[in-house]
Amino acid sequence: MAIPRSKNITIKEIAAQCDVSPSTVSLVLNNSPKIKASTRDRVMKMVDKLDYQPNQMARSLVSRRSKCLSVTVPNLAHVFSDVYFGEIISGIYQEANLSGYKILLDIAQEKFIGDKEYLNILRNRRADGMVYIASTIEDRFLLEFEEQPYPLLLVNHYFPGSQLNYISVDYKKAAKLAAHHLLELGHRKIGLIIGTNTFTGLDFRDTFLEVCEGRGIEKKDLPWCGVKDWDEQEGYEMAKKLLARHPDLTAIMAGNDRMAIGAIRYLSNMNLRVPEDVSVMGMDDIPSARYTTPGLSTLHMDLFRLGELSCRHLLNLLEGKESECHELKEPHLVLRESTGPAKPDSAS
Numbered sequence: 296m297a298i299p300r301s302k303n304i305t306i307k308e309i310a311a312q313c314d315v316s317p318s319t320v321s322l323v324l325n326n327s328p329k330i331k332a333s334t335r336d337r338v339m340k341m342v343d344k345l346d347y348q349p350n351q352m353a354r355s356l357v358s359r360r361s362k363c364l365s366v367t368v369p370n371l372a373h374v375f376s377d378v379y380f381g382e383i384i385s386g387i388y389q390e391a392n393l394s395g396y397k398i399l400l401d402i403a404q405e406k407f408i409g410d411k412e413y414l415n416i417l418r419n420r421r422a423d424g425m426v427y428i429a430s431t432i433e434d435r436f437l438l439e440f441e442e443q444p445y446p447l448l449l450v451n452h453y454f455p456g457s458q459l460n461y462i463s464v465d466y467k468k469a470a471k472l473a474a475h476h477l478l479e480l481g482h483r484k485i486g487l488i489i490g491t492n493t494f495t496g497l498d499f500r501d502t503f504l505e506v507c508e509g510r511g512i513e514k515k516d517l518p519w520c521g522v523k524d525w526d527e528q529e530g531y532e533m534a535k536k537l538l539a540r541h542p543d544l545t546a547i548m549a550g551n552d553r554m555a556i557g558a559i560r561y562l563s564n565m566n567l568r569v570p571e572d573v574s575v576m577g578m579d580d581i582p583s584a585r586y587t588t589p590g591l592s593t594l595h596m597d598l599f600r601l602g603e604l605s606c607r608h609l610l611n612l613l614e615g616k617e618s619e620c621h622e623l624k625e626p627h628l629v630l631r632e633s634t635g636p637a638k639p640d641s642a643s
Contacts, residue, residue: 305442327615365422386602470502481637486537489550491521530557552577570635590631
């Protein structure tokens with residue numbers, strides 16, 4: 296049966312007809328040496344057959360490099376002053392600079408998304424590829440990249456079922472490490488403060504609760520609060536909320552160090568000792584975590600290194616050295632003074 300021609304043919308449709316991945320089609324269009332000649336011929340025949348309009352543009356991308364990379368972050372207040380983003384961006388900058396690239400910083404504000412600037416930056420050759428840091432569940436516009444020839448790499452997030460490239464900390468592994476640490480200290484009533492606007496946050500929440508329930512902890516003893524801003528203020532407010540409803544909690548697990556620091560401040564204001572009355576644990580191991588009082592037990596993520604690796608993978612995708620990137624990096628425990636044994640009368 297003849298395949299109808301359409302000016303709206305996408306890379307995904309070409310991939311389906313050729314029984315290959317969209318990233319393989321993109322590599323063919325970018326003249327990647329990694330693709331077998333037989334696969335290249337099959338894809339290009341289908342490109343011609345379907346009259347894929349962006350063909351000539353896509354095949355010329357390699358020779359029209361801007362030597363600039365787009366680095367995009369979510370639309371958060373004072374996002375560039377956030378140490379989490381600053382560490383990742385610093386790593387990206389160092390690797391880009393060593394490779395002869397500049398970086399172009401953008402915030403995914405409403406106009407940026409509405410005007411499809413995330414695509415125009417690459418179409419107009421202002422940047423050769425994009426790194427998007429810490430996208431959220433709502434950032435579905437990024438799925439358009441599945442049908443585009445432009446390289447995109449997500450950092451510390453992913454979309455389940457999508458073929459978008461990503462590099463991320465393994466948040467399921469992080470949840471297991473944190474849960475086992477607190478359980479081994481005898482904690483049986485643990486509050487969780489976690490961002491629910493990311494799939495990685497949901498992975499952490501679900502895995503943490505699963506591990507605790509697997510050790511016999513009842514759901515009623517595992518209250519959790521969802522947040523969206525992930526900052527000290529939310530950590531403070533959510534600790535207040537948790538303790539008001541569950542005054543017998545002996546531990547609080549926060550989804551990042553900033554929220555953990557906010558939680559510690561609330562506990563201090565309530566004359567509750569950390570960790571003697573309530574243990575507090577964070578995640579990321581930002582520089583200030585070691586200087587809190589008490590020092591913050593956390594999960595080390597090496598955000599700077601994550602930025603370096605994200606840039607290297609994006610450059611490899613641009614140069615055809617990789618066809619895809621779906622990489623998880625392992626976290627590890629950093630134990631300081633903010634976690635300790637549960638009070639003896641709370642372990643029952």
